[in-house]
Amino acid sequence: MAISSATKAATDALSVNRAPVSVGAQEVHKWMQSFTWDFDKNRTKYSTKYKMANDTKEQFKLIAKEYARMESVKDERQFGSLQDVLTRVDAANRVHPKWNESMKVISNFLEVGEYNAIAATGMLWDSASAPEQKNGYLGQVMDEIRHTNQCGYINYYFAKQGQDAAGHNDARRTRAIGPLWKGMKRVFSDGFISGDAVECSINLQLVGEACFTNPLIVAVTEWASANGDEMTPTVFLSIETDELRHMANGYQTIVSIANDEAASKYLNTDLNNAFWTQQKYFTPVLGMMFEYGSHFKVEPWVKTWNRWVYEDWGGIWIGRLGKYGVESPASLRDAKKDAYWAHHDLFLLAYALWPTGFFRVTLPTAEEAEWYEANYPGWYDMYGKVYEEWRSRGCEDPNSGFLPLQWFAENNHPIYIDRVSQVPFCPSYCKGASTLRVLEFNGKKHSFSDPWGERMWLSEPERYECQNIFEQYEGRELSEVIAEGHGVRSDGFTLISQPHTNKDGKLWTLDDIKKIGCVFADPLKAL
Amino acid sequence: MSIEVAGGRRGLTDPILAAQILAAIPDKPLETQRKMNYFMTPRGRRINEYEVLCCYTQPTPDWIPGGLDWGDWTQKFHGGRPSWSNESTEMHSSDWLKHRDPAFRWHALYVKDKAEEWRYTDRFLKAYSADGHVRSIDPVWRDEVLGDYLGAFGFSEYGLFNSHSSVVRDCLGDTIRMSSAMIALDKVDNAQMIQAERTFLAKLVPGFPESTDIPKKEWTKGAIFKSARETVEKIWQETYDWNEILFSGHMIYDPLFGQFVRREFFLRLASYYGDNLTPFFVNQMQLYHSQTKGITTDMFHTCLSADPEFGEYNDRLMRAWSDKWLPQTVNALKDFMGIFAKIPEIKGVTSKDAIQAALERVFDDWQRDYAEPIGYKVDTAALIKTVLTGLK
Ligand SMILES: [Fe+2]
Ligand SMILES: [Fe+2]
Numbered sequence: 001m002a003i004s005s006a007t008k009a010a011t012d013a014l015s016v017n018r019a020p021v022s023v024g025a026q027e028v029h030k031w032m033q034s035f036t037w038d039f040d041k042n043r044t045k046y047s048t049k050y051k052m053a054n055d056t057k058e059q060f061k062l063i064a065k066e067y068a069r070m071e072s073v074k075d076e077r078q079f080g081s082l083q084d085v086l087t088r089v090d091a092a093n094r095v096h097p098k099w100n101e102s103m104k105v106i107s108n109f110l111e112v113g114e115y116n117a118i119a120a121t122g123m124l125w126d127s128a129s130a131p132e133q134k135n136g137y138l139g140q141v142m143d144e145i146r147h148t149n150q151c152g153y154i155n156y157y158f159a160k161q162g163q164d165a166a167g168h169n170d171a172r173r174t175r176a177i178g179p180l181w182k183g184m185k186r187v188f189s190d191g192f193i194s195g196d197a198v199e200c201s202i203n204l205q206l207v208g209e210a211c212f213t214n215p216l217i218v219a220v221t222e223w224a225s226a227n228g229d230e231m232t233p234t235v236f237l238s239i240e241t242d243e244l245r246h247m248a249n250g251y252q253t254i255v256s257i258a259n260d261e262a263a264s265k266y267l268n269t270d271l272n273n274a275f276w277t278q279q280k281y282f283t284p285v286l287g288m289m290f291e292y293g294s295h296f297k298v299e300p301w302v303k304t305w306n307r308w309v310y311e312d313w314g315g316i317w318i319g320r321l322g323k324y325g326v327e328s329p330a331s332l333r334d335a336k337k338d339a340y341w342a343h344h345d346l347f348l349l350a351y352a353l354w355p356t357g358f359f360r361v362t363l364p365t366a367e368e369a370e371w372y373e374a375n376y377p378g379w380y381d382m383y384g385k386v387y388e389e390w391r392s393r394g395c396e397d398p399n400s401g402f403l404p405l406q407w408f409a410e411n412n413h414p415i416y417i418d419r420v421s422q423v424p425f426c427p428s429y430c431k432g433a434s435t436l437r438v439l440e441f442n443g444k445k446h447s448f449s450d451p452w453g454e455r456m457w458l459s460e461p462e463r464y465e466c467q468n469i470f471e472q473y474e475g476r477e478l479s480e481v482i483a484e485g486h487g488v489r490s491d492g493f494t495l496i497s498q499p500h501t502n503k504d505g506k507l508w509t510l511d512d513i514k515k516i517g518c519v520f521a522d523p524l525k526a527l
Numbered sequence: 528m529s530i531e532v533a534g535g536r537r538g539l540t541d542p543i544l545a546a547q548i549l550a551a552i553p554d555k556p557l558e559t560q561r562k563m564n565y566f567m568t569p570r571g572r573r574i575n576e577y578e579v580l581c582c583y584t585q586p587t588p589d590w591i592p593g594g595l596d597w598g599d600w601t602q603k604f605h606g607g608r609p610s611w612s613n614e615s616t617e618m619h620s621s622d623w624l625k626h627r628d629p630a631f632r633w634h635a636l637y638v639k640d641k642a643e644e645w646r647y648t649d650r651f652l653k654a655y656s657a658d659g660h661v662r663s664i665d666p667v668w669r670d671e672v673l674g675d676y677l678g679a680f681g682f683s684e685y686g687l688f689n690s691h692s693s694v695v696r697d698c699l700g701d702t703i704r705m706s707s708a709m710i711a712l713d714k715v716d717n718a719q720m721i722q723a724e725r726t727f728l729a730k731l732v733p734g735f736p737e738s739t740d741i742p743k744k745e746w747t748k749g750a751i752f753k754s755a756r757e758t759v760e761k762i763w764q765e766t767y768d769w770n771e772i773l774f775s776g777h778m779i780y781d782p783l784f785g786q787f788v789r790r791e792f793f794l795r796l797a798s799y800y801g802d803n804l805t806p807f808f809v810n811q812m813q814l815y816h817s818q819t820k821g822i823t824t825d826m827f828h829t830c831l832s833a834d835p836e837f838g839e840y841n842d843r844l845m846r847a848w849s850d851k852w853l854p855q856t857v858n859a860l861k862d863f864m865g866i867f868a869k870i871p872e873i874k875g876v877t878s879k880d881a882i883q884a885a886l887e888r889v890f891d892d893w894q895r896d897y898a899e900p901i902g903y904k905v906d907t908a909a910l911i912k913t914v915l916t917g918l919k
Binding site for chain 1: 529530533535538547549553556557559560561564565586595598600602603606608609635638639641642652654656657681689691692705713716718719723726730732738743747765
């Protein structure tokens with residue numbers, strides 16, 4: 001440009017127009033796609049069998065500063081509510097005790113998912129080649145930090161102001177003792193970050209976020225609110241406002257690989273594996289947390305599941321991706337069966353293993369038993385009876401010397417852990433589809449509860465080598481394991497976990513457990 | 528009543544539900560320890576909110592130092608590579624979770640600051656344009672330096688931004704993961720602010736090209752940024768060790784090259800050429816630089832250099848990394864000297880004596896704040912001499 005004429009033009013322009021001018025986020029964003037450049041080694045550090053297109057666009061068009069503005073407005077509202085009115089009405093102390101316990105698990109486990117999603121989207125930011133797509137993932141990286149902090153805030157708030165701080169105050173340390181933790185890590189931690197980058201995106205975004213985020217984050221707010229908890233809706237609904245962008249990232253990822261030949265070969269298999277991986281844990285665990293971890297019920301889990309997982313996700317969401325060759329996963333039908341009984345099967349085991357938790361669990365009351373039977377006919381004969389027997393043997397009372405685990409041993413119902421999902425199962429006492437399969441590899445036995453997981457293991461056993469709690473604790477006495485894992489309250493001897501939430505009930509101590517002399521055994525060794 | 532409650536009835540406000548809930552609540556709290564993460568060692572005297580919300584969110588087993596979990600990963604990469612592992616870096620630590628952002632910023636505090644900066648930027652630009660300030664900018668400075676070379680420098684910031692993606696994936700600690708994402712966002716913010724300034728100028732100066740074409744050509748083909756570009760490419764894509772990425776970018780390249788370009792070139796010279804716009808943006812970048820410096824010096828000095836078990840080893844490794852990255856950075860500065868031939872000379876400001884003094888400030892700062900803490904011996908005078916050979 002000729003310098004002098006440009007300067008003159010600027011001066012002329014200003015003489016006719018002195019209106020204040022600024023620059024909007026989208027005016028900057030529109031140049032984003034040109035921020036990168038080609039060079040020899042410009043490629044991702046994480047291998048994927050798919051190729052993401054270089055011109056993938058991103059629909060939210062955020063820049064760093066606009067992102068910050070938007071999130072900080074939401075933060076003001078959310079933290080304002082928590083710190084102001086909810087604190088003044090003593091809201092944390094007006095939550096049903098059963099739900100207070102559920103939030104120890106829900107918020108902390110969700111935090112793990114959020115935290116690992118930071119790393120997962122870091123990997124996807126690295127894998128994507130289009131700057132807009134990278135930018136979309138960067139936004140998600142930041143969001144997942146936000147969500148990690150928000151989930152932590154729930155436990156922090158309940159610890160500071162609620163009726164039972166134990167477990168809220170140290171979940172990050174004590175969560176690793178019990179039987180739900182490793183399975184949680186499979187879906188929320190390793191499943192998001194370890195594997196083909198696109199496979200991880202499918203786990204995180206296409207299934208984790210698009211499928212299970214609705215029941216997890218939205219349905220949980222309804223259950224929370226019914227049970228007196230207004231903190232969780234305040235925070236979780238604020239989290240949810242970011243999720244739309246994340247689902248869009250997942251959608252764009254599929255679009256970015258749609259024309260790649262690899263997609264036609266592998267995409268549906270990866271999706272099916274990811275769906276099974278996620279549902280294998282979430283279906284039973286969410287159902288269990290809602291139904292068994294609440295006093296007031298919103299609706300039977302099977303209904304929620306059918307609506308959000310089967311119809312909305314399996315039908316509508318996957319349907320939208322149909323034009324890219326995506327099919328509804330083959331395992332969806334088996335999952336639908338799980339949505340009926342799997343959470344009941346799991347609670348039986350979770351209750352039996354209560355001393356290893358970091359939360360108090362409660363046997364179903366008579367009115368709950370009625371509700372279960374009405375919604376899940378056949379419930380009483382399978383589970384209700386057993387809970388009655390446990391209760392009559394004093395399972396809630398520390399002086400009884402009875403742990404429900406003993407019942408499984410007495411009746412010869414060994415509990416196994418599925419190697420791939422790490423979810424415990426009892427093949428001889430369940431109504432769900434769990435069947436025991438045992439395979440030997442490199443001198444080690446592995447148990448499986450379903451053919452989908454078994455197939456994943458058969459094709460890549462080196463990805464699923466993690467020992468389970470029975471192998472880890474084999475030969476060790478239960479109270480010793482709890483003490484080592486810091487499962488005690490600040491007095492140094494009362495357990496964090498308890499088999500009841502009865503306000504007048506006695507609390508179990510390490511000594512009460514020790515007296516029973518329960519020693520871990522690896523059921524696979526007995527085979 | 529039934530325990531199934533429909534229609535969005537709320538346990539907090541519905542009197543019937545609330546009565547049942549209150550009846551079930553224990554008369555006094557069951558636990559007296561109300562501090563979340565009470566078991567941890569705080570950086571200061573007490574555990575602060577940042578530490579409560581960030582520390583120990585990393586779910587690593589205890590064989591990765593600092594972790595509280597046990598056992599193996601539940602799913603690994605194809606072929607069996609672990610989710611996170613000690614082999615991801617040559618550095619050693621007795622606690623990968625020890626790092627703290629000295630400003631203790633968790634997400635809400637971080638975005639609050641940036642949101643304020645954005646609102647203020649918007650107000651500033653409006654006032655600046657209404658004031659007709661743009662008329663005072665020297666045309667060569669405006670069209671060539673801001674149009675081309677500031678634009679080209681945006682690519683350096685953008686490349687450094689991207690170098691953090693694998694750090695955010697691979698690093699072994701929660702606080703360092705969050706810090707890395709924040710300093711990355713600041714870097715892409717810098718690149719975006721540079722483009723915002725150019726777009727803004729294009730609105731005020733008819734004919735000023737806002738396109739990234741010329742700056743990109745300058746960055747990829749030109750001589751002035753050649754070594755800088757090569758260094759950034761190596762940090763971004765050739766380096767796999769996440770600590771080395773952070774170290775090369777934030778302990779060598781940016782405190783030398785980045786500081787010279789931002790502080791000693793654009794910030795110092797702008798007002799001499801009638802440009803009060805660029806300092807507005809570069810000052811924000813300098814704020815981010817100082818916050819980043821707090822983060823990375825905490826990581827590399829306070830944590831890794833002072834590690835009770837591995838401190839000496841880490842210092843040796845950082846000195847080796849300095850040997851590797853310093854010459855490339857010096858070359859980047861040497862190439863950048865070519866820019867002085869493109870601007871109208873102002874005696875005592877852009878002449879050799881002034882350039883040398885500027886280089887001395889940058890190298891002295893670096894020596895004091897980055898080299899000495901790891902025992903790295905360096906003859907800065909010789910380095911400056913090498914850089915100055917780039918003057919045309
Ligand atoms: Fe999230
Ligand atoms: Fe998300």
